Amino acid sequence: MSKVKYYYDSDTLSYRKIEQKKGRKAGIAILSILGALLAGFILLLVYLNIPQLETPKEKALRRELENMELQYELINKRLKRNEDILTEIAERDDNIYRLYFGAKPIPEELRNAGFGGVNRYKNLEGFDNSEMIIETSERLDKLTKQIVVQSKSLDDIANLAEQKEELLATIPAIQPIKNEDLKRMASGYGWRSDPFTKARKFHYGMDFSAPTGTPIFASGNGVVTRADANSTGYGKHVRIDHGFNYVSLYAHLSKYNVKPGQKVKRGDIIGFVGSTGRSVAPHLHYEIFKDGDRINPRNFYYGSLTSEEFNEMLKASNLINESLD
The missing domain is CATH 1.20.5 (Single alpha-helices involved in coiled-coils or other helix-helix interfaces)
Structure with a gap:
């Protein structure tokens, strides 16, 4: 009231x-x-108009923005570190791993291929920080693709390593006759005098002079493809397929110790020295085929000769003398 x-x-x-x-x-x-x-x-x-004063909402937004800037900086540091690590792996891949296994380096354009033709980041345009966001997204996408390329390359290297291990076990690597059983290195690979015609003729193998019955050893793991006397001039001979396009041939045997289709390992006795076929004295004629072509066998004795023995063998094989077949 x-x-x-x-x-x-x-x-x-x-x-x-x-x-x-x-x-x-x-x-x-x-x-x-x-x-x-x-x-x-x-x-x-x-x-x-007093800059020191902020509303609670402004303070929360500012803290959120500062946290986002910090996270972005950390992400960029991690991204840069991963890019550096991948670059180092790629250099090792091209200059060490692939070089060792005889594989060609990955082309630079394949490692750094972009994503041309399509604007993949259109949805990121129109914001205050669009340039920064798009740049980071591009780096992440490029890094992801490089990781895929490098991962595939390392898978290839692992496969090559497995094959290399098998290759090292199968490739011809020992002298087919022991040094203590040799009389002498009769003839090497190259131009030699034919013992029958005395004309110069290319000698496609190496002749090891040894007594009849001297054991002959498989120079690498493989499968015997032939053990017969049906090849002109070779007499009784054995051929071993080592895989990787390598084949070794052992000729003028006195008798066999293997049969076609038989698997052999390096060092197994496959036959014995003789003088069958086109031969003037007991010896082993030894050849190596790579990709169907006959190559110099002297480079395939690293598994059984010392450096001094290998040097002596080189001197003997280089002598211009008369072959035994």
Whole structure:
């Protein structure tokens, strides 16, 4: 209940009731509201122009942005580290691993191939940090593809290593007659005098002079493909397929110790020295084929000769003398 106010009227010498004018209360209320709004607006202007002052929401957004910038920096450092590691692996792959196994290096354009023809990052355009986001996305995509290429390459290297291990076990690598059983190295690979016609003729193998019956050893793992006397001039001879396009041939045997289709290992006795076929004295005629072509056998004795013995063998094989077949 509102209070009734009075005032003293000196003319009538009495108290009179104070009557409120209509609209006065409404005006006071409006002025109060306007004053409050004006004061609030002034305070807001002052607040917004003081850089040290932030709203709670602004503080949260700023902390989130700082955290995102920190995470982006860490991601870039990790990305750079992974790029460096992959580059080092690629260099080793091309210059060590592939070189060792005789494989061609991976072309640079294949390692660094891009993604031309399509804008893969259109959905990342139009933002304040679009350039930064697109650049990082491109680096990640390129790194991912390089990892796929390198992974495939390492799989190939692992396969080559397995084959290399098998190759080292199968490739001809020992002298087919022991040094202590040799009379002499009769003739090497190259132009020699034919013992029958005395004309110069290319000698495609190496002749090891030894007594009849001297054991002949398989120079590498493989499968016997022939053990017969049906090849002109060779007499009784044995051929071994070593795989990897290598074949070894042993001619002028006195008798066999293997048969066609038989698997042999390096060092197994496959036959014995003789003088069958086109031969002037007991000896072993030894040949090696690679990809169907006859090559110099002297490079395939690293598994049984010392360096001194190998040098002596080289000297003897290079002598221009007369062959025994």
